[in-house]
Amino acid sequence: MCQNVDDDDWDEDDLDWDDEWEQPPPSQIGLIGVVFRPDNDEQPWLVQDNRKALNNQFPCSTKADVLNQVAIIIDDMHLPPGKLDQDHDPAEVTVAVTLKASLCDLDIEVNTLDLRRAASEAIKNAVCHHEEAGFTHFLADIVSLGVVEVRALNVE
Numbered sequence: 306m307c308q309n310v311d312d313d314d315w316d317e318d319d320l321d322w323d324d325e326w327e328q329p330p331p332s333q334i335g336l337i338g339v340v341f342r343p344d345n346d347e348q349p350w351l352v353q354d355n356r357k358a359l360n361n362q363f364p365c366s367t368k369a370d371v372l373n374q375v376a377i378i379i380d381d382m383h384l385p386p387g388k389l390d391q392d393h394d395p396a397e398v399t400v401a402v403t404l405k406a407s408l409c410d411l412d413i414e415v416n417t418l419d420l421r422r423a424a425s426e427a428i429k430n431a432v433c434h435h436e437e438a439g440f441t442h443f444l445a446d447i448v449s450l451g452v453v454e455v456r457a458l459n460v461e
Contacts, residue, residue, distance in 0.1 A: 337378050339371060354378050373401070389448070397453060402428055406460075421457035429455040 338353035348364035352374040355361075365371045389396050404424050408415070415423075432452050440450045 336382075337375055339375070352378070356382070398450075401458075404428070417460040420460055424460075425455055425457045 336354075336356050338351075338355055340351040340353065342349055342351060345364075348366055350365040350368070350371045352363045352365055352371055353361065354363070356378075363374045365374055404427070406420055406424065429452075432455060436450075436452050439445070442448075442450070
């Protein structure tokens with residue numbers, strides 16, 4: 306039900322709400338940019354990280370590369386640099402490994418589920434073999450790395 310308000314009932318002093326109303330802080334927009342450049346056949350996609358003063362641009366050849374780069378940027382936003390020390394729980398580090406699979410015998414076909422399982426098993430065997438021997442890296446004297454999980458994410 307609507308109520309009519311006469312001009313006599315309107316109080317100009319009640320209109321001071323604009324002065325008291327707090328405007329929300331301006332949001333940061335355009336932090337991650339994705340540009341499609343159809344004229345560039347080799348690298349048609351460009352991912353831009355506009356969070357910093359630096360001009361961070363990452364050319365990508367496929368949509369999967371674009372998604373991976375956006376995930377890296379979002380992960381960097383979510384987890385700012387920190388320190389690994391005795392006061393914190395052990396950190397988990399996820400590393401993506403891309404394998405190229407090709408058939409040894411051209412007369413045989415392999416479905417993608419078997420290919421994913423075989424790729425996971427191959428990486429797991431390689432990583433576990435070197436884990437037992439000790440991973441070689443520049444922080445090996447002060448940081449011990451151990452395998453948590455090995456799994457294939459996709460097959461393209």
